Amino acid sequence: MTDLPRAITIRETRVYRGPNYHSYDPAVHMTVDIGALESEPTDLLPGFTEGLVALLPGLAEHQCSRGRDGGFLERLVEGTWVGHVAEHTALEIQRTAGHEITRGKTRSTGEVGVYSIVYGYLDETVGTLAGKLAVRLVNYLVDPNTEATHGFDFHAEHEAFLLTSQRVAFGPSTQAILDEAIARDIPWQRMNSASLIQLGHGVHQQRIRATMTSLTSSLAVDIASDKELTNRLLAAAGLPVPASDVVRTVDRAVDVAASIGYPVVVKPLDGNHGRGVAINLRNEAEVRAAFDEAYDQSRRGYVLVESFVTGKDYRVLVVGGNMVAIAERVPAHVIGDGIHSVTELVDITNSDPRRGVGHEKVLTRIEVNNGAIELVRAQGFEMTDVPKVAEMVKLALTGNMSTGGISIDRTFEAHPDNVDIAEEAARVVGLDIAGIDFICPDITAPVRETGGGICEVNAAPGFRMHTHPTIGEAQYVAKPVVDLMFPPGAPSRIPIVAVTGTNGKTTTSRIIGHIFRAIGKKVGMTSTDGVVIDDRLVIRSDASGPRSAKMVLQNPRVDFAVFEVARGGILREGLGYTRNDVAVVLNVAPDHLGLRGIDTVEQLARVKRVVVEAVPKSGSAVLNADDPLVADMRRHCSGEIVWFSVKPDNRMVADHSRRGGKAVILEKGELGDQIVLVHGRRRMPLAYTHLLPITFGGKALFNVQNAMAAAAAAYCAGANLHDIRSGLRSFTSSFYQAPGRMNLTEVQGIKVIVDYCHNVPAMEALGAFVDRFFEDLGSIERPQKIGVIATAGDRRDQDMRDLGYEAAKHFDRIIIREDERGRGRKLGATADLILEGARHCQAEAGRVKEVEIVLDEIESTKIAMQWANPGDLVVLCVDRARAVWDELQLIGNLAQAGTDET
Structure with missing residues (x-):
């Protein structure tokens, strides 16, 4: 073992997507060679256990086979092999990404130093990356000075792993629907690398992409994307909406603002996530300043100018025409403590582990851009100033979660009239799942009396403000969504x-x-x-x-x-x-x-x-x-x-x-x-x-x-x-109903069977049938039985000999051919082994009288037909059934043409 490397080498990695040979659940399977470490369990590796636990302290909770927390650490101290360590390390690395998986096992393959490591995963990309990182970490802790581990930085690679995990993970909205489907035993599969998911099988399937479903109307989505059209439809239905108009130039925006009356809101007509939205604009200069960003965020170059409705920002989620959740959205802000500056307060707020980039976590990090700095300045602060205790400093005007805002659950506080307005708005637009944005002083009082109204209707609304509110109880909004697609009692699986x-x-x-x-x-x-x-x-x-x-x-x-x-x-x-x-x-x-x-x-x-x-x-x-x-x-x-x-x-x-x-x-x-x-x-x-x-x-x-x-x-x-x-x-065994499965035809009076027979058990069954084929003729007639046989090149040598031996017991004459793909064997090698078995049977007085090798499949078919006389049986064990069948038809047609000509 002295010449073997003191490191784990990954020979092969496989991803099982369902029940498999090693596990009922999806799993990653790594075949690894631990080399010289076969003679060095962990108790003989100085500092290994301490270094591993220092980098991954969560390993202390692994139970392993002991059935109690700390069981794996006991195994490390007592001495276990590094393949087993890599298994637990891969599980723990996944756990740091939020993937709670405990299934795993490591078993010897029977080859010295070679092990099968099998462990579960939630996402196959995360699972395979975790396995590779685990092996690199274990190798580094065994010997950090080898060429393979030179320059290894676990913290940097772990950070890169976490970023990849966040990138491939489902967003909070998709995950909420998926969790509900799984709880109901509805099967699912991911259809792309993003968030397109199929729920159910076959004819019962439904699809989702984020919070859009197979039932979501494309026309309704288009209407909701056109804010001016949405406002007109809602106004025509008698619902409270702000006065507005669509413009394409900054001068026209100023004119409309003056006509509507200040303060106003300027926003892209077809934008989303609150990008390019400017509110509470009180004069021409502010409108001109806000226009360019709104124009840039508009996909078609249209900007909406509407009257500014004062009040709090509420999102009402309507599913299937019914309100299911309401959240108050508070813009991104910090609260002064009299000690830290605005910049420091932002950093402290962003350090919350619930905050991430974009929609990857339940809260989004606050981004300090020019707009945020100007807003802070408008409130009388610079970023370096220290706000007083409990003083709020806003860093965004809109309450969108995607700009760092927070949410407060208000589901059970809304006035019934406001709920009715939101539900009617969703019906007017035609959305099965809609996010209705209300601006009003208080959602508990009727907006028709207190002022305010609907400022926007959103298709594909985000769920995280409802499923993970910053303050208040979480609402299980995915349930009514799944109810829409799969009403109670509706099937989701096919047999x-x-x-x-x-x-x-x-x-x-x-x-x-x-x-x-x-x-x-x-x-x-x-x-x-x-x-x-x-x-x-x-x-x-x-x-x-x-x-x-x-x-x-x-x-x-x-x-x-x-x-x-x-x-x-x-x-x-x-x-x-x-x-x-x-x-x-x-x-x-x-x-x-x-x-x-x-x-x-x-x-x-x-x-x-x-x-x-x-x-x-x-x-x-x-x-x-x-x-x-x-x-x-x-x-x-x-x-x-x-x-x-x-x-x-x-x-x-x-x-x-x-x-x-x-x-x-x-x-x-x-x-x-x-x-x-x-x-x-x-x-x-x-x-x-x-x-x-x-x-x-x-x-x-x-x-x-x-x-x-x-x-x-x-x-x-x-x-x-x-x-x-x-x-x-x-059901028949005709070529057109079951190609290559005991297809019987007659060519020039010769009985021909085409079959995929390719191994010894199949030849035993086929041979028994061949022995009985002519039993109705009695003992006087004795037609020939000719077989064309072959097997795949990835069989064992003895399997090939046995095939030839078995065939020789049933056929009078045999032609041995080969498949087009040798599967690792040289041309003729497979045929030689089959011939060896056939000759052996022949020497023991087997039935066969003549054996010949003709490697090409079509050529062997032609020769077999030339050997046969009317009344004989030819059995063709095929690889390319279609090509052989076409050749038989050609032989028959040529013979018929010759007869007609005569």
Whole structure:
């Protein structure tokens, strides 16, 4: 170990966006190598613990495995490894940004000195940055003099981290709505790097951006942005508004001010956040001085001049036509203490941890600009003067929170007449969520009597003055907003069926989708073929991962989702959604082993088990009772278990049914094998297997199992028996309905099957079907069975040999090809290993008589067809199903053209 570095090296970082192999919740996964520190736990690192706690004192509260505050510090003193320290450090760094997360674990990967660090996050950007900073800090504390840690300044990097955290965080308004949605179990996903959020799934979705919703009228927003038009509409409705006019020049502004009568207000016609607003202007000079800034802040170059209404500044929040909160806004100011100058008082005020830049925190820092200095001077002070005790010095004229103002909750103090006026104003403009700005002496008295009125109507009003008032009780204004989008009892989720397993996922997913499309559902489906929305292929690619699932859940037409869930997607990013109503696990067999730390079939089963762990109490898991690894997953399901089994003597299924459980079984009878749905004592026949097109007369047992699993899933998802029977009987394995899944065609009298078979378990199932294919012909005829086989280059060497060996047991002649992508292997390397296995079987008197390598897929197809005679069977295990299918059609068309010409 002396040659190894005394530092943590990050080998890989992954972000899981949903339930995953390591955690049910979203998590960051870092694979790290601690090098020589494997032999140096923290008790052997002088000053390490003291230095770490000095920089991050919050670590003293971490419980770790001890279950009490200080438990982690005890582990540090006793001695723990730096990978474990990095986990807790990453959690604490997130905590300093306000992200309270306690989930984390560090485990050995089995390789000496290499660990998996898994910890939770609220925002993935913040989570990944925290992990990287944690590793740098730990390395620095171990040895500050290495090249990697030279110049490391934790305080500077931590400050940069906090700024980034604030930049990517949701604003107070968005977060308030999001918190309310989460409390109601409404799913959500962020749709951009800003504040565009989707609430709900598919057809039930609603979107928000800050406090604008899918229900907000674009026309109403335009009206509210035009202050002059808003005033005219409100005045026409008999609501109190100040006299006003729109101008484009400073001279016209002076004329209008004189006409209205001083004092006046000058502000941009289409501005926001109080920018460019000047109030209580008492003469021509002040109007001219204020015009330029208002003009600069106006997007279209129009300025509004209106009469100045004296009084306090109130914001009335109206949601869905009803007042939900009222706040008095007090302009940015400082209160004298007889000791500090105005500048010092501003600095003291801005040191309040609740104050930040812009809308990032519940209060905004006071900005001292030229306007503020002039306002202070107008009150008889310079910035260096010391105000008397309790003397107020204003630094802004408007009460906007964005300019450093504070808020006082007045929700339950307003006079009913004023509430009615505000609600009517929102209706007149047409906004579902409106901020009505009142200027009046006292909100507790009717403004029609005391004077005052509405000075502005705002679309997308900020919530922080109501959710985090400086004085008074917080108002839960997000509740009525979510009520608007999702009235009590309204659904926000669509049913999700997740299908996984080593083989049969796509076929089973397609059968389930077929059943529900026939019912009238708009089905969104993901599979290795692509993303299908309402029976239309919208994306052609391997779409069995979490990103494709999110695409389906974002589609506003989809009201039922079927996801094929592959091992790779779970290991790469997790499920991508929080839960599935029905989980289907078909089988677990050795495949893709040796990749991403999954070396055994038991570990592979744990990966597949993620969809079962994502089943809620109200959901169901459809499990293969004949596969011990799948059957064992029942212990990890919160919902009900539904078995399917082709073995008539499966005791576990019998006991389950006797206790009132559900199962789909295969019963033998005089007319053939029959699929039967069992629910307690009820036995409901579904279909004879030989009548289902995808079973090829019952010979394809693997498709019998797929049909049984699909029937069970459909039943759990709410389909009735008639629809299930109809769906099973009408689903075919044609190329156009299930491309690359046991597609049978005939070319020049030759039976040709196109299938994606690519691993040993699939070859065993396919071989059993091939053995039975000609059993109806009797023992006299003996057609050839020709196979074109291949596998992906990322399989283990022995898996490739085993594939060749298994294929040689069932085919008379074999052509070995390769995929276009070698996946890390040289051209021909995969084929040589498959050939080695086939030759081995041949030497042991296997069925195969001839084996040949033809690497190109299309060329191998042509040669296989040349070898075959009418009546023979050719099985093409494909990579590019479309290209192979087109080649078969071309061969058939050319042969037909030749016959016609003859």
